[in-house]
Amino acid sequence: MNLLVLFLPVWVLSISLSSPILHAASSISVSQNAQAESPGIQEVRAVHHQNLDKRILIGLVACSGLLGGVFLIILYVWFCRHKTLKHSRSKSQDTTEAAKGETLSSVNAKLNYSRMADKKSSVAIFEYQMLEAATNSFSTSSIIRESGSRIIYRANFDEHFQAAVKKADSDADKEFENEVSWLSKMRHQNIIKLMGYCIHDQSRFLVYELMENGSLExxxxxxNRGSSLTWYLRLRIAVDVARALEYLHEHSNPPVVHRDLKSSNVLLDSNFNAKLSDFEFAMVSGMQHKNMKMSGTLGYVAPEYISHGKLTDKSDVYAFGVVLLELLTGRKPIVNMTSHQYQSLVSWAMPQLTDRSKLPSILDPVIRDTMDWKHLYQVAAVAVLCVQAEPSYRPLITDVLHSLIPLVPVELGGSLRITEPISSENSH
Structure with a gap:
């Protein structure tokens, strides 16, 4: 199309130049006819025709030369432009390929992550050598915590870039892919941020934002036995977890069930803001699979899931109720009575939660006598509803959230206005 545009004016010029030549040729034909009719003037016209033939020849040569020159100029311009565009595309492709491999240093990893952070379905890919260097060859001194066979390391890429690296189970490829799939699409203030991942031989690693205060567990x-967690901070943590679940149950498309909510999967940043982590067992709400792997941790798993494998968003609400009881009592979800017997926190606490005279005695000593008793009764009532054995009796997580927000001070993200300022110990 571009060449057609360039040749159009040349074609018009050639028509213009050839018109007088054609006219002259026509005159020659007429003269020849006239010659047959008037033989008397044959000699004069022969001379005239010879001169005209010379002019026609010169005109044709000049026109051909002009057209050839214009054509060569156009061909040269087109060739130069084509070469420039080809070079530009090649350079752009090289830049793209270079960008894909920008994970060989901590600075490049940060740039790679920042480029991809605003893409809802993309995370960075880290080189194994980077993780090895940042964790001091995965030394024991870099371990933040251990949860079963999973180990979480502190990774120091440089003084401005730190992260947590979780080494996934070597035989849990499906769970690894599931967690990357979910977290790469989720953006919420109370859900852990997945910065990237790494696959090295048979090893799998997940790179998260660093949560300085570890897990709630x-x-x-x-x-410390909960000494850093005041009454208001515990309520704020409960609200943060409820907000994360509300996002999963009500605002995620499709709705998601976490399936493994527990205190070890609630992580706390430097200000004790809580974020929900570990989405390796998360699945779409309402979906049931015949060969679905049982998930969850003893003490947090809802009764209907244990007995019938029934899984709904109310299963997460039950687990949330157990976490809320942990925040109130400071006790673990399961207590070993003997080598073969154990008692769940729910079965131990339920009789006392519904008796106002006994309720203060089961509170964590750290927070005992530090709250408004009316607020304590409200929180206990929410916990009782969440751990009901019958799923239909449990509230929606949205209702739980709306019940707790009025009990959290405005300064900590709730709506409660208190006359006495929150101390620095409370607000951290």
């Missing part, structure tokens, strides 16, 4: 049941 460590804070409640570790060496």
């Amino acid at each position: 460590t804070q409640l049941h570790g060496p």
